[in-house]
Amino acid sequence: MSTAPATLLEASDIGITFGGLKAVQGLSLRVPTGALHGLIGPNGAGKTTAFNLLTGVYQTQTGSVTLAGTTLSGKRPHEIALAGLSRTFQNIRLFGELSVLDNVMLGSHLRGTHRLIRTVFRTPAFVRQEEAMRERALELLGIFGLQGLAAEQAKSLPYGDQRRLEICRALATEPKVLLLDEPAAGMNPSEKKSLASTIRSIRERFGVAILLIEHDMGLVMDICEHITVLDHGQVISAGTPRFVQDDPKVIEAYLGVVEEEGTGNGERGTGKASLGKASAG
Amino acid sequence: MGYELLQILTVTIAVGSLYALVALGYTLVYGVLKFINFAHSDVFVLGAWTSFTTAVFLIATQGIDSANPPWWLGVLVFLSALVVCGGVGYCIERFAYRPLRKAPRLNVLITAIGVSLLLQNVGQITGPTIARSEQGSPLATLPFGATPKRMPTLLPEVVLNESTLAKGQAQGGAARGVVVLDQQITLEEGRQYRLAITRMQAGSDGALRTIRESLSLAVESGTYAAGTELRTTPRRTPEELSGATYELRRGPRVPINLIDVIIVVVSLSLMVGLQVLIYRTKMGSAMRALSHNVETASLMGINTNRVISFTFVLGSVLAASAAFLYPMKYPGLNQTAHGIWVLLGLKAFVAAVVGGIGNVRGAVLGGFLIAAIEFFGAWAYAPLRDVYVFAVLILVLLYRPNGLLGKAVMEKV
Amino acid sequence: MKTLAQHTKDVPASRAFRPAVVFLPWVACVAVAFAVQLVAPALFDDYWVNVLRRVGVFVIAAVSLNIVNGITGQFSMGHAGFMAIGSYIGASTTYTGSLLLHGSVGDDSFAVQGTMLMLGGLVAGACAAAGAGYLVGLPSLRLRGDYLAIVTLGFGEIIRVLLELTSKQVDTADGARANPFAAFFSFNGPTGFFGTPAYASNFWIWLFVAITCVVAYRLKRSSSGRAFLSIREDEIAARAMGIDLTKYKVRAFVLAAAFGGVAGALFSHTGVNPSPTDAGFQRSFDIIIMVVLGGLGSISGSVLAAILLVLLPEMLRGLQEYRLVLYAVLLIVMMLVRPQGLFGVKEVWDLWGAKRKARGGTP
Numbered sequence A: 001m002s003t004a005p006a007t008l009l010e011a012s013d014i015g016i017t018f019g020g021l022k023a024v025q026g027l028s029l030r031v032p033t034g035a036l037h038g039l040i041g042p043n044g045a046g047k048t049t050a051f052n053l054l055t056g057v058y059q060t061q062t063g064s065v066t067l068a069g070t071t072l073s074g075k076r077p078h079e080i081a082l083a084g085l086s087r088t089f090q091n092i093r094l095f096g097e098l099s100v101l102d103n104v105m106l107g108s109h110l111r112g113t114h115r116l117i118r119t120v121f122r123t124p125a126f127v128r129q130e131e132a133m134r135e136r137a138l139e140l141l142g143i144f145g146l147q148g149l150a151a152e153q154a155k156s157l158p159y160g161d162q163r164r165l166e167i168c169r170a171l172a173t174e175p176k177v178l179l180l181d182e183p184a185a186g187m188n189p190s191e192k193k194s195l196a197s198t199i200r201s202i203r204e205r206f207g208v209a210i211l212l213i214e215h216d217m218g219l220v221m222d223i224c225e226h227i228t229v230l231d232h233g234q235v236i237s238a239g240t241p242r243f244v245q246d247d248p249k250v251i252e253a254y255l256g257v258v259e260e261e262g263t264g265n266g267e268r269g270t271g272k273a274s275l276g277k278a279s280a281g
Numbered sequence B: 001m002g003y004e005l006l007q008i009l010t011v012t013i014a015v016g017s018l019y020a021l022v023a024l025g026y027t028l029v030y031g032v033l034k035f036i037n038f039a040h041s042d043v044f045v046l047g048a049w050t051s052f053t054t055a056v057f058l059i060a061t062q063g064i065d066s067a068n069p070p071w072w073l074g075v076l077v078f079l080s081a082l083v084v085c086g087g088v089g090y091c092i093e094r095f096a097y098r099p100l101r102k103a104p105r106l107n108v109l110i111t112a113i114g115v116s117l118l119l120q121n122v123g124q125i126t127g128p129t130i131a132r133s134e135q136g137s138p139l140a141t142l143p144f145g146a147t148p149k150r151m152p153t154l155l156p157e158v159v160l161n162e163s164t165l166a167k168g169q170a171q172g173g174a175a176r177g178v179v180v181l182d183q184q185i186t187l188e189e190g191r192q193y194r195l196a197i198t199r200m201q202a203g204s205d206g207a208l209r210t211i212r213e214s215l216s217l218a219v220e221s222g223t224y225a226a227g228t229e230l231r232t233t234p235r236r237t238p239e240e241l242s243g244a245t246y247e248l249r250r251g252p253r254v255p256i257n258l259i260d261v262i263i264v265v266v267s268l269s270l271m272v273g274l275q276v277l278i279y280r281t282k283m284g285s286a287m288r289a290l291s292h293n294v295e296t297a298s299l300m301g302i303n304t305n306r307v308i309s310f311t312f313v314l315g316s317v318l319a320a321s322a323a324f325l326y327p328m329k330y331p332g333l334n335q336t337a338h339g340i341w342v343l344l345g346l347k348a349f350v351a352a353v354v355g356g357i358g359n360v361r362g363a364v365l366g367g368f369l370i371a372a373i374e375f376f377g378a379w380a381y382a383p384l385r386d387v388y389v390f391a392v393l394i395l396v397l398l399y400r401p402n403g404l405l406g407k408a409v410m411e412k413v
Numbered sequence C: 001m002k003t004l005a006q007h008t009k010d011v012p013a014s015r016a017f018r019p020a021v022v023f024l025p026w027v028a029c030v031a032v033a034f035a036v037q038l039v040a041p042a043l044f045d046d047y048w049v050n051v052l053r054r055v056g057v058f059v060i061a062a063v064s065l066n067i068v069n070g071i072t073g074q075f076s077m078g079h080a081g082f083m084a085i086g087s088y089i090g091a092s093t094t095y096t097g098s099l100l101l102h103g104s105v106g107d108d109s110f111a112v113q114g115t116m117l118m119l120g121g122l123v124a125g126a127c128a129a130a131g132a133g134y135l136v137g138l139p140s141l142r143l144r145g146d147y148l149a150i151v152t153l154g155f156g157e158i159i160r161v162l163l164e165l166t167s168k169q170v171d172t173a174d175g176a177r178a179n180p181f182a183a184f185f186s187f188n189g190p191t192g193f194f195g196t197p198a199y200a201s202n203f204w205i206w207l208f209v210a211i212t213c214v215v216a217y218r219l220k221r222s223s224s225g226r227a228f229l230s231i232r233e234d235e236i237a238a239r240a241m242g243i244d245l246t247k248y249k250v251r252a253f254v255l256a257a258a259f260g261g262v263a264g265a266l267f268s269h270t271g272v273n274p275s276p277t278d279a280g281f282q283r284s285f286d287i288i289i290m291v292v293l294g295g296l297g298s299i300s301g302s303v304l305a306a307i308l309l310v311l312l313p314e315m316l317r318g319l320q321e322y323r324l325v326l327y328a329v330l331l332i333v334m335m336l337v338r339p340q341g342l343f344g345v346k347e348v349w350d351l352w353g354a355k356r357k358a359r360g361g362t363p
């Protein structure tokens, strides 16, 4: 990273409250072209909510979001997708009844034209576009090693493949910035490893900037250049992985959670364990 | 016109409180299960059918004088509606909805439509006769059947705010159907008048019996001197009227019927009872917990199945109460399933949505509001009566999708 | 990686235009129409030939409803309302048109022109229904499933009430000429609209059945169809993928309504008098059951279910009184046992072609 690249996605001071709960508050982010940024924080910190604000699922109550100079806040989700922001979901949201291929083809829908007359009469323009969508989809599936499953119903895929398929579908929208919400959740260590290299290669190959939410600290520390840490809806730290890792506020946020939870659910414990692993590695 | 509007207001209050009762059922179920129980309006219809069938059956088999029904007849009829509707409500939840608790919304919606269709159409089948008239013609069948019926009178028709204008001695005129009074009377425009007649008549065994009956005066407004022949319905012969005493009763400008008062009193007590149940009892707090978050509630040791069943039964019982009261006011049970009756249920649904579904107070507010729109709208232009209600539904959903008192919920992503 | 736009340009012309795939289905439509028209009278008596017309009408109704209820997953319960609009507009076009042009209705000498009028009425009915579909589709954007169901139910009821309020039918040429516009919309109130000649032979009906099926199937197997299906599967994900929900929901409603209007217009030309109760929810339920039984999203499933559910009560006469009870039980059992319907989102032929090559595009 020599000279600072131009800012692609910028959120300034965005926030939302749900009936008194400040889920995200005064969040500012800056993702430069081609960057690989991480967004971490304990459970319930507001990471997914931040994604929802960026992609227009929830309307921001404060602040604004811009992508390559155009304002996104106030726009509807499909307009934001068209502007070049695409995402995956923490709780996978594929089109379960559709085939794997159809899922990816749907991703490129927004880049096409869809006239009813053309559709009904199967004009050459329609067939051309349909063929192009299919080819692109197969090519993308190939990148993720899913081409053999193209005809399967999306819901019948194993969990890891579903996560990959979601990334594939998001890439089909030709995004400028890709938002990944816990892509490694539920994967085993070797799957995680290959996911890490896939994420890196996506960035090279598609020239997209990536914003990544992930609980696996090893993965985040490994591949991200810059990390923002959220807790209770607020940014508590931001900087390089090394800086963030050693920031006492971050450690406190994670350890505090573990203490609080004590006998509680094990899920939160992974925060601490992974952090430890990251420091070690 | 002013009196006319006041009359509409009394109807609005009476029918509105019935809508509110049914709307509460929609809202309660929505509160705990977050889905609209389409079959609820049919439970209401079922309640009316049950009331009718029980009433006719008891009158035919227990030798009840249908003109003077004993007080316990109404109570038994009411109980039968409660039991049948409560039971059916329980079964609907247990056998149709519970297996689909985790299914996609669309499937639950279709099932609800199916249950609704089932109740409507089972009721329409003309089953074996269970009560016959003395001449042997069938009065009630089980199931209800498709022919129009008329609810027997369970309560004498009483206008509470009637006053006595004159009293005295009456006699028959020269012909049948005419009465002659012993004093001058003045009848005003826009009021109902009736003669309460007390006379003696020999029964079939020869003994004299006192007969009290009500004749309405079929004459125009104006002043009539003593001795004028006044036409009446029903028509009585001079012999029947000889020696009769009369009381001229003047109807109010805005009549308040006993049945309206009963409807409002019963409905309001049920609503108050419901408030107490929801906010003061253990079951109520379990219901509230469930409506907040089913998973958390079950983690906290609440038996969700029991609470949901209870809610269904509660809603059905409220619908049954409305269904018992409604035909006492409007006894025509014609066009049963396909027409007016299902529409009634749907209006209650609209009431629940307009008030804010899931919100108990909203349902009550919505009930009165929808009744007001319906009856004042009908006064303005009667044929569009149902159109007003649905138009309001569409407007509310467009501009206040969560209803008047409901609060916005955002789907978690 | 190339963008979609570049990719589209690079598809060779040889793959962009395959005449057989493009034209054969239309030829098949005409063939089906002729086949039914010619073969049916040879096999069945007049009664059953007539039943066949009714079957065709309901196939169109079910397939069109499937576009919005099945493929797009927006549960409309007002389809009978759209059909009724088509019915009345279609019937009145032929009836009032005959009065104006010929002076009387149903003359044999006027049959050809009358049939032309019917086709005009079909188009008019489809357009009117589509307009209504647009009006109903707009609020649907704001409503979740069960609310939408109720609103569409209310829509059907409103149509019914409005039809009941129409004035007495104008049945003389002079009357029609005096005020053609008023005559056209005099739908005869609660009694229903009488005297429309039965111009819709099996040929016309089955021609439109086939056209409806081809259009519906091509829609389903296209980028628009995928957009419809994605809305049904997951609205939030669909939006995140750039699908304009407004546009596609309204499209689905308008298309379904238009074909529903065609079904209605044809129906009123089979010797059945349209009446306001046709717009009510009983008729809507009948069609919903066909769609659910056949499979939400399955075009061929809807066709089969419609055929079955029209023929069944005809064959089992004693069933009439219990027909609706049976349908209701069917609906509930279906949801408990096989919620996706007989064929789910698949087509009949997908079942035995089970795992063919990956296909997501055109047929």
Ligand SMILES: Nc1ncnc2c1ncn2[C@@H]1O[C@H](COP(=O)(O)OP(=O)(O)OP(=O)(O)O)[C@@H](O)[C@H]1O
Pocket: A018, A021, A023, A041, A042, A043, A044, A045, A046, A047, A048, A049, A050, A090, B410, B411, B412, B413
């Ligand atoms: N639609 C909503 N309505 C009400 N509260 C919400 C909503 N969405 C999120 N929240 C609340 O906002 C807070 C932040 O949630 P969010 O899902 O953003 O956390 P997160 O950082 O993604 O956590 P996790 O690591 O578990 O995914 C949580 O307390 C959550 O319950």
Ligand SMILES: [Mg+2]
Pocket: A047, A048, A049, A090
């Ligand atoms: Mg999250």
